[in-house]
Amino acid sequence: MVGGAPDLLVVGGGVWGSWTALQARRLGATVQLIEEREPGGPKTTSGDYSRIIRHSHGEDSLLMGWTQRTLVAWKELGEAAGEQIFVESGVAWFVSGDGIWEAHSEQRMREAGVPCERITPEEALHRWPTLGTEGLTSVLYEPTAGFLRAGNGVRAAARMFEREGGVITRGRATPASDGSALDASGTPIAAGATVWAAGPWLPELFPQLVGADAEASIIPVRRDAIYFDAPNMGVGEIPTWIDEGLAVWGIPNDQDHGVKVGPEFDAGNFDPSVWPDEAHPTSIARARECAVRFPALKSAPIKETRACQHERTKSGHYVLDQHPENSAIWLAGGGSGHGYKQGPMVGELMARAALNNNPMQLPDRRFKLRDRSEGPSSPMGEMGLA
Numbered sequence: 001m002v003g004g005a006p007d008l009l010v011v012g013g014g015v016w017g018s019w020t021a022l023q024a025r026r027l028g029a030t031v032q033l034i035e036e037r038e039p040g041g042p043k044t045t046s047g048d049y050s051r052i053i054r055h056s057h058g059e060d061s062l063l064m065g066w067t068q069r070t071l072v073a074w075k076e077l078g079e080a081a082g083e084q085i086f087v088e089s090g091v092a093w094f095v096s097g098d099g100i101w102e103a104h105s106e107q108r109m110r111e112a113g114v115p116c117e118r119i120t121p122e123e124a125l126h127r128w129p130t131l132g133t134e135g136l137t138s139v140l141y142e143p144t145a146g147f148l149r150a151g152n153g154v155r156a157a158a159r160m161f162e163r164e165g166g167v168i169t170r171g172r173a174t175p176a177s178d179g180s181a182l183d184a185s186g187t188p189i190a191a192g193a194t195v196w197a198a199g200p201w202l203p204e205l206f207p208q209l210v211g212a213d214a215e216a217s218i219i220p221v222r223r224d225a226i227y228f229d230a231p232n233m234g235v236g237e238i239p240t241w242i243d244e245g246l247a248v249w250g251i252p253n254d255q256d257h258g259v260k261v262g263p264e265f266d267a268g269n270f271d272p273s274v275w276p277d278e279a280h281p282t283s284i285a286r287a288r289e290c291a292v293r294f295p296a297l298k299s300a301p302i303k304e305t306r307a308c309q310h311e312r313t314k315s316g317h318y319v320l321d322q323h324p325e326n327s328a329i330w331l332a333g334g335g336s337g338h339g340y341k342q343g344p345m346v347g348e349l350m351a352r353a354a355l356n357n358n359p360m361q362l363p364d365r366r367f368k369l370r371d372r373s374e375g376p377s378s379p380m381g382e383m384g385l386a
């Protein structure tokens with residue numbers, strides 16, 4: 001701490017900001033987190049009940065490795081916080097499309113020793129009797145994957161950050177022309193370095209860098225989640241699932257929230273300042289269409305719906321980079337439907353990079369603000385699929 005200013009200021013207490021703050025604190029830095037709402041609050045991208053965490057990343061070994069480390073960190077956080085954050089429900093990839101993504105993922109997982117198995121539709125029906133096997137050619141199953149109790153997990157990370165000596169301030173920060181942070185009265189917030197992790201609000205804060213016309217544009221797009229009241233579809237009775245062919249994913253009923261279904265349907269652009277209370281009617285209709293996979297959902301009552309958004313980049317790869325004109329300023333955003341499964345890893349990378357004023361050592365430029373490389377193909381990223 002120099003002259004009372006923290007070594008690191010983090011703006012935004014979603015999954016990326018909270019983990020960046022916590023990891024920086026664990027590296028011995030003094031850290032302030034400023035959050036306009038509340039960490040993991042309901043009308044933020046990180047605020048839903050659950051998010052999928054799975055190892056499959058097609059041919060992308062980098063992100064698969066990040067997920068392995070991330071999963072360990074989430075489990076350790078749960079143990080330290082005294083609550084279950086990760087639920088090992090298993091993740092089933094129901095193959096009803098061309099199966100190329102799943103084949104690449106299986107190959108990479110086997111090479112890395114990540115548990116996975118390929119099962120027939122008949123075997124899948126035996127394991128999960130509520131399954132509908134129409135159009136299903138095989139299942140790639142990850143028994144050690146599952147889902148995170150998402151909002152709870154972020155709130156636990158924020159509490160842990162405070163418990164370990166970090167400071168959380170409620171307020172809205174805006175960037176000065178050099179990217180450093182100003183408080184609501186326009187006064188500079190002094191800090192050794194600043195990480196902006198403001199999720200879908202990043203484009204309005206940094207239009208030149210991640211606005212609609214920027215190379216690394218982050219576009220908030222509406223994607224909704226529907227919670228169904230359906231029997232015999234809890235953890236242990238069905239897996240967390242993803243069906244790329246049907247463009248839908250789901251999570252078993254957990255803590256009586258209902259069976260969650262996420263149709264891969266863009267319900268328009270999203271202004272995060274005007275967050276709707278409920279899902280778009282077409283999202284609900286699309287979720288019902290997934291009844292091919294779980295017929296009980298065709299007529300199951302709806303318990304709750306949620307409007308959500310993907311803060312999505314063109315390539316589906318994140319933005320994790322240093323401000324081009326101010327080396328003390330960093331941006332972390334563009335989760336593109338994947339931010340949770342690498343939250344602790346992204347936090348560690350951002351914390352180390354910002355505290356050491358040292359760009360990350362990564363194999364390619366896919367996370368850069370400028371001269372971005374495409375990185376490995378990311379069909380799930382383009383779809384925004386979980």
Ligand SMILES: Cc1cc2nc3c(=O)[nH]c(=O)nc-3n(C[C@H](O)[C@H](O)[C@H](O)COP(=O)(O)OP(=O)(O)OC[C@H]3O[C@@H](n4cnc5c(N)ncnc54)[C@H](O)[C@@H]3O)c2cc1C
Nearest residue numbers: 012014015016036045046052173199309335338339340341
């Ligand atoms: C429907 C849906 C399903 C998804 N499924 C998955 C999944 O299965 N697995 C997965 O890994 N990911 C998934 N994701 C993606 C994941 O949820 C996001 O990538 C992640 O939550 C983004 O976190 P964040 O911290 O970047 O942003 P946010 O959670 O939005 O956090 C940003 C924070 O910054 C604060 N803030 C904004 N502006 C300011 C300011 N000026 N001053 C102070 N504070 C500010 C906000 O209040 C907010 O708390 C999904 C997303 C959606 C929408």
